[in-house]
Amino acid sequence: MSRLLIVHHTTSPTLRELFEEVRRGAAADGIEGVDVITRPALAASAVDVFEADAIILGTPANIGYMSGALKHFFDTIYYPCLEETRRLPYALYVHGNDDTTGAVRAVESIATGLGWERVRPPATVTGPPGKDDLESCWELGATVAATISA
Template sequence: MSPREVRRLLIVHHTASPALQALFEAVRDGAATDEVEGVEVVARAALRATAVDVFEADGVLLGTPANIGYMSGALKHFFDTVYYPCLEETRRLPYGLYVHGNDDTTGAVRAVESIAGGLGWERVRPPVTVTGAPGKDDLAACWELGATLAATLSPA
């Protein structure tokens, strides 16, 4: 955890559809809720996020579609880019995950959790998984995921 007075939550996402856009917005809104103080929310597209972004973060929230039973290539690229530079310095970093799929999200969740586990990151709560069009409960679960991760990081 950073000694900074304001903590940083990094949202790394691959938002490739209207459904994922809705989930991303709900997660971001939850993370930025006025109910949680002292947390700055920074969002980066998975193809733009770097190891420096991770080093500067006190927690990470990951978002991906489930593509052919796996995470998106963009999120995989993010992990490929940051894995070894971050391997030792980001152990115990709190993280959360949301996944959207048309049919099944199991393989994508398993893949992300395997890599995050290899990095030594600590999952704050079970992933939010959504299949098909997101409903009101799905958006609420994403909002709660963002708010929970931000509250975990809050110095207040």
């Protein structure tokens, strides 16, 4: 069975809503052989990443950057995972009140340094999520899960 790891920093009802849509998409009908594992960013470890066949990252955009919790995750796993997780499929969802550009740029820069391969463009949401935003998060989860489906 393949393992999809969702590492998230879910600090608000809006981020909870996005996270739940990503998780629902990852468990969609027709996707078989994928075990979805979720970890808060402050609890996720290099072992979680080593055991994953793909990873989804979720963060708020805080003052133009990813959350401190997701940055801590990267600080913790970067060197242990640097060689072992090259080509790991990944995707990203970000919520911000005004802008998500800096957070997306920061996460993508680190993922590129790790040699991870982006499965699809990030799902970015500013302000309250609309129907299209929620669908984008669902599709993100489904796309990544289908990428590693049996």
